[in-house]
Amino acid sequence: MIEENGVVVGLKGEWAIVKPITSGGCSSCSANQGCGTASLARFFGQRQQQHYAHNPLHAKPGDRVVMGLEEKALVSGSLLMYLLPLLFMIMGAIFLSNWVTIPGWGADAMASLGLGMGLVLGLGITRGLSNRMRRQLYPKIMRIQSGSR
DSSP states (O other), rough: EEEEEEEEEETTTTTTEEEEEOGGGGGGOOGGOOOHEEEEEEOOOOOOOOEEEEEOOOOOOOEEEEEEOOOOHHHHHHHHIIIIIHHHHHHHHHHHHHHHHOOOOHHHHHHHHHEEEEHHHHHHHHHHHHHTTTHHHEEEEEEETTTOO
């Protein structure tokens, strides 16, 4: 289980909007001056992140909470978000370049069209699946830390 501390900043139905409590990140690392990630963070600025977390404990705004995410959910979500659209892109390129002909269009143009169509289709299917699998793919509030209410 991957856990992270945060503060509930809002509610949306059975979901809590949680702002993670960071421990300093790039500013506390000894390799700060030579790190590319730290340089990018200084250039673009640090954006405040917020996460949706399933809220079975009914945490309220202002509560300090611990969010948890199963490792299996992290792997499943990563495969869903990256691999599925990529597979649809490859299948679309292969299908259109080999089995569909449009007069005046070569195989490369058809493959490019297939890549685009596969990407759109793959992202659409990914969005639909992630909405159905929301409880499995999103973090869950595991506990409310004492003294926050």
